[in-house]
Amino acid sequence: MKSAILTMLMSLALILPAGTAYSGDVEKGKSLFNAATLGTNGKSCNTCHLGGKDIDGSKKTFNVLGEQLNSIGDTVNYCIENALEGKPLDGNSEGMKNIISYVKTLKPKKIQEHITPGY
Numbered sequence: 001m002k003s004a005i006l007t008m009l010m011s012l013a014l015i016l017p018a019g020t021a022y023s024g025d026v027e028k029g030k031s032l033f034n035a036a037t038l039g040t041n042g043k044s045c046n047t048c049h050l051g052g053k054d055i056d057g058s059k060k061t062f063n064v065l066g067e068q069l070n071s072i073g074d075t076v077n078y079c080i081e082n083a084l085e086g087k088p089l090d091g092n093s094e095g096m097k098n099i100i101s102y103v104k105t106l107k108p109k110k111i112q113e114h115i116t117p118g119y
Contacts, residue, residue: 024094029102032095039084045076045099048083052106072100 032038033045033052049055061068062075065082069075076099077088089096 024097024099024101026098026101026105028094029098029100032099033102038080038089039086041085043084045079045084048079051109052103053109055103055106056108057104057106072103076100076103 033049036042036044038044057072061070062072063069064075064078067078069078073089073091073096076096080086080088089099
């Protein structure tokens with residue numbers, strides 16, 4: 001009996017951190033990224049980062065306007081407060097989890113030069 005309970009607890013310990021209980025909804029995060037409701041000036045995250053431009057969601061630290069930020073959540077709130085003139089999201093809120101999940105899907109876009117043939 002004790003071994004069955006121990007096995008069950010160990011299984012839960014392995015499943016919970018990797019499960020969806022702690023992750024957000026990517027599509028809801030994308031919607032929030034594009035919504036002007038995070039701030040008070042009519043802008044959205046997408047205003048400055050069109051289609052996720054210049055965001056590498058795989059990074060662990062971010063440099064925004066000379067500020068070193070140590071998480072995606074800190075970076076999101078920095079932008080909400082400064083660029084969007086809004087109130088920061090609670091780090092444990094569904095909205096924050098959703099936007100973090102979306103940002104983690106973003107990869108930096110390579111700049112393509114337009115070269116006219118013959119020049």
